[in-house]
Amino acid sequence: MRKLCALLLLLLFWAQASAQKPTTDQTKTYGFVNGQWFDGKRFRRRIFYSVNGVLTQKKPRTVDDIVDLANGFVIPPFADAHTHNFDGLFNLERQINSYLRDGVFYAKVQTNTKSGASQSAAKVNVPTSVDVAYAHGALTASYGHGVEVYEGLAVLRKPGANTPAEVQQLRQSRLRENDAYYIIDTAEDLERKWSRILAAKPDFLKIYLLTSEEFERRRARTDTIGDRGLEPKLVPIIVAKARAAGLRVSAHVDTMTDYRIALAAGVDEMAHLPGYYVALDTGLEKVLLTEQDARETARRKVWVIPAPIAHGDWIGKAVRERSDDALRRNLKLLHANRARIAFGSDRYGSTPLDDVLHLHRLGVFTNLEMLKIWAEDTPQTIFLDRSIGHLREGYEASFLVLNGNPLTDFAQIKNIRLRFKQGTPIVLPVKTKP
Ligand SMILES: [Zn+2]
Structure with a gap:
């Protein structure tokens, strides 16, 4: 224990000393002793080294620092x-610190303003911060989902309209067009705007589908905003263009009609699992997967992100129970068919910690499965080409050390003692009392 405290003090000192320079020295070589390392099934005693920010079990000629992990559980x-x-x-600082605190080192931003991402760029995607992949502007229809959120934030300082006057105000506003969203009503729109979409250099493409079974009826309305998505027949065209440009496609889906359109069009990822919010007047058949849907999702290797899960108390008991029921049934089907699942939050300002804990309580997955989905699988749908998600030879030297075993007590995922990212110790700001 004394050793560990000395180490933490050293790290704090090191952090203060290096606070001036934003880059970190990844050339420092570490040896990590007395740790129990997760190997995908269980924890094993191993010694790992970090050399140039990469894990190895081969002892390097010189080791700058030995870190005693004091029997901690490394994941x-x-x-x-x-x-x-x-x-x-x-x-931004607050978000980065809360992600690092909760041990969430990788994030996928499923729609943002390109201008905002440019402002954040210097603060993310460095060893001491969170690594972020961005969609930038999403593809939606005129007056479609996304527009109400971003025009609302720009004009009304809230994500949407509450009164008929506000609806009309947001329907006329175009402040965030070609920044947070692109209006694609026709194949010609897509052709015309495609070079602009690519010029923003998105890490992946985000598209919005929203209750597609009512697309025609909703498109005709002039008294609403944000209640529609892309015209279904455009989706395969968009996916083909994205493929040709080497971009993966993530789809916002609310109902099973949306889900099936996205699946048939060949998207790579469902940014939601239908049933994430089941209103009292929504029939369960609108949001429940069939065996066939689950099988097809797995066959096409499509990722499904059941987000959000932890809505908070505002959702009310009845909707909470309906949503939990739908979530449980859909996830069981997907899991039985070995579909790819990733965890996310979709709650602004929050990490997915509460969503993951809520999902754990639903009892669909074992502790081992929960850990594997969150720490091994989820990073794979964010950064496909990186050696992350496993503690193996040649993988990035990024890990968390827990005080207890999460396989026997899942709540130990909150009990993080030490954080390393790309061979760099992560030092959190000291929490001060409000
Ligand atoms: Zn979202």
Whole structure:
């Protein structure tokens, strides 16, 4: 214990000393002793080294620092496959610190303003911060979902309209067009705007589908905003263009009609699992997967992100129970068919910690499965080409050390003692009392 405290003091000193320079020295070589390392099934006693930010079990000629892990349980860092954080300087430091605190080192921003991402760029994707993949502007229809959120934030400082006058105000506003969203009503729109979409250099493409079974009826309305998505017949065209440009496609889906359109069009990822919010007047058949849907999802290797899960108390008991029921049934089907699942939050300002804990309480997955989905699988749908998600030879030296075993007590995922990212110790700001 004394050794560990000395180490933490050293790290704090090191952090203060290096606070001036934003880059970190990844050339420092560490040896990690007395740790129990997760190997995908269980924890094993191993000695690992970090050399140039990469894990190895081969002892290097010189080791700059030996870190005593004091029997801690070492796991890969967590990830958030659906967030809207890291979009601009507002609250950015706080978001980064809360992600690092919860051990969430990778995040996928499923729509943001390109201008906000440019402001955040210097503060993310460095060893001492969160690594972020951005969709930038999403593809939607005129007056479609996304427009009400971003025009609302720009004009009314809230994500949407509450009165008929506000609806008309947002329907006329175009402040965030080609920044947070692109209006695609026709194949010609897509052709015309495609080079602009690519010029923003998105890490992946985000598209919005929303209750597609009512698309025609909703498109005709002039008294609403945000209640529709892309015209279904455009979706396969968009996916084909994205493929040709080497971009993966993530789809916002609310109902099973949306889900099936996205699946048939060949998207790579469902940014939601239908049933994430089941209103009292929504029939369960609208949001429940069939065996065939689950099988097809697995066959096509499509990722599904059940987000959000932890809505908070505002949702009410009845909707909570309906949503939990739908979530449980859909996830069981997907899991039985071995579909790919990733965890996310989709709650602005939050990490997925509460969503993951809520999902754990639903009892669909074992502790081992929960850990593997969050620490091994979820990073894979954010950064496909990186050696992350496992504690193996040649993988990035990024890990969390827990005080207890999460396989026997899942709540130990909150009990993080030490954080390393790409061979760099992560030092959190000291929490001060309000
Ligand atoms: Zn979202």
